[in-house]
């Protein structure tokens with residue numbers, strides 16, 4: 001029989017931080033992390049394009065979604081973003097703040113974040129048991145029994161920090177929710193968040209990789225659900241970029257999803273028409289391919305003509321008629337794409353869903369259903385927007401649980 005006082009299932013962002021705080025808080029207790037992959041913190045290394053946007057200077061309820069977001073203010077009172085930054089400072093990590101309050105390591109490398117966590121875990125003598133996939137968990141006479149392929153572990157206090165199925169290649173699984181359901185919790189099914197949104201369009205293939213600034217609005221039929229401004233990235237059969245990522249979190253709740261892209265959100269309709277009429281004069285002797293010179297990349301201009309069904313591109317710019325300029329204006333301001341919901345976790349950075357907020361003690365992250373059970377990170381029904389909010393929540397929930405174990 002292998003017994004440890006505290007066992008943490010999942011060696012990701014929340015699990016590592018929780019182990020450190022638990023051992024610092026109760027040095028006499030034995031603490032072990034069970035991790036299914038060959039090493040801990042693999043997902044962390046890929047965050048923020050390898051730079052790890054580990055927190056945001058300003059985290060508020062409106063940056064989060066899901067049933068636990070209701071309790072966010074109370075939760076964050078005990079662990080504001082500054083506490084995360086201070087905690088990392090005490091582990092040896094220097095950080096810097098970039099646009100929109102995003103916090104990164106000063107080294108610009110996610111490996112620095114992982115290394116300071118790993119070194120502290122080692123220093124504290126925390127046992128890290130890798131290549132160990134937890135298959136089942138039972139509560140037996142006040143202790144937990146944790147079953148892996150070839151072993152049984154027992155502990156008094158159990159932490160579930162197995163994350164979500166987002167990015168399965170980096171270790172994402174939905175195992176945690178299954179364990180928590182079996183132990184008696186109500187859970188909201190995981191669905192992908194912070195991911196590209198698939199759309200129906202043959203035109204996008206030619207725009208693959210192109211990035212523009214603009215506004216994207218998500219509609220449910222005719223009803224506006226939410227809009228976001230920022231970078232839009234075109235993919236072969238999808239729209240991507242930070243603003244689309246943020247909208248994807250809402251997709252699951254939408255029946256008939258549509259995206260509308262405004263490529264020039266800071267220009268009124270009249271001003272845009274004026275500019276397009278001006279271009280008609282300036283580039284009058286050129287072909288339509290050159291019409292958007294000075295505004296958009298050529299391939300985007302061509303895609304706009306195709307969408308407006310204005311042909312052939314060998315026509316002279318001077319031949320554009322008023323109704324055609326009106327049509328182009330309308331597409332630039334309201335380029336419509338029918339969107340699709342799917343359950344593709346492969347490109348999602350996070351998941352919505354998890355254990356419902358009211359079943360977790362906000363001040364300790366202990367389950368209100370099962371004594372001595374703690375639930376962290378993405379296993380909780382809360383998901384943040386892009387900007388360091390999800391790692392904030394992972395680290396913050398790890399700190400709170402660790403201090404209370």
Ligand SMILES: Cc1cc2nc3c(=O)[nH]c(=O)nc-3n(C[C@H](O)[C@H](O)[C@H](O)COP(=O)(O)OP(=O)(O)OC[C@H]3O[C@@H](n4cnc5c(N)ncnc54)[C@H](O)[C@@H]3O)c2cc1C
Pocket residue numbers: 009010011012013014015034035036037040041042043044046047048049052053054055132133134135161162163164166167170171172173175176348349350376377378379387388389390391392394
């Ligand atoms: C590509 C990418 C980029 C991202 N960039 C950012 C960013 O810049 N900023 C930000 O805030 N967020 C970012 N995120 C989101 C962020 O990484 C997650 O929200 C965060 O890691 C969640 O922490 P966690 O501890 O809940 O889960 P994880 O960090 O995913 O850790 C869960 C761990 O549990 C292990 N595990 C799972 N099942 C089992 C099992 N049955 N037995 C044993 N171990 C198991 C997994 O292998 C994993 O190591 C990004 C995500 C991705 C995929």
